[in-house]
Amino acid sequence: DQMKSNFHLSLVQELVLDNCRTGEGKIEGITEEFSNLELLSLINVGLTSVADIPKLDKLKKLELSDNRISGGLEVLAERLVNLTHLNLSGNKFKDISTLEPLKKLPQLKSLDLFNCEVTNLADYRESIFKLLPQLTYLDGYDIDDCEASDSDGEGDGIEDEDEEGEGERCFHSQ
Known part of the structure; x- marks a missing residue:
């Protein structure tokens, strides 16, 4: 019976x-399994560490908003080799260096x-794009401050109505 229940776990995609x-x-x-x-998605679950994340080769999106994680991202690079989207909003990252392990996530x-406090650093965006050249979107915007289309950046869909330069939104062709 144990075998059977484990098989069901392998069918779960989200x-x-x-x-x-x-x-x-x-x-x-x-x-x-x-x-x-x-x-x-593990939003607001009180996490201080991701050390116990298992090896999940198919995992593409990891949502970790509103936890208390401040480092230890090396394990993500080792165990989630195909990760494409990582949300660490509302955590305790203070220094660019704590994000360095993400260099090893090629996708x-x-x-x-x-x-996160790290966003208050002077050259925050520039530094992250330099550190992580594989990145297309940081906080929903690309290096040229173009907003991610919904399919790409998983934006929250909130539009600022009276923004200047309204025609400026860029859509990258796939």
Whole structure:
């Protein structure tokens, strides 16, 4: 019977556990048996560490907003080799150097760091794009400040109505 239940885990492609509090601030109950997982959302679960994230080769999107993570991203580079979207908004990242391990995620296209202290640094955007040349979008905008189209950057769809230069939105052809 154990075999059977594990097989079901391998069928799961999206797992959303937002607002489910973790015990010691660690990822719990997610194992390598979720082998086909493509999206994992752990928003506001009280995480301080991602050390216990399993190896998930198919994972593309990881949502970790509103936790208390401040570093230790090396494990993501080791275990989530195909990650394309990473949302770390509302965490405790203060220094560019804590984001350096993300260099080793070759597919990473979109990174969100809203409401992290690191965004207050003087050359924040420039520094991140330099550090992570594979990145297309940072906080929903590309290096030329063009907004991500919904399919690309997973924007929240909120439009500023009275923005100047309204025709300026860029859409990159795929």
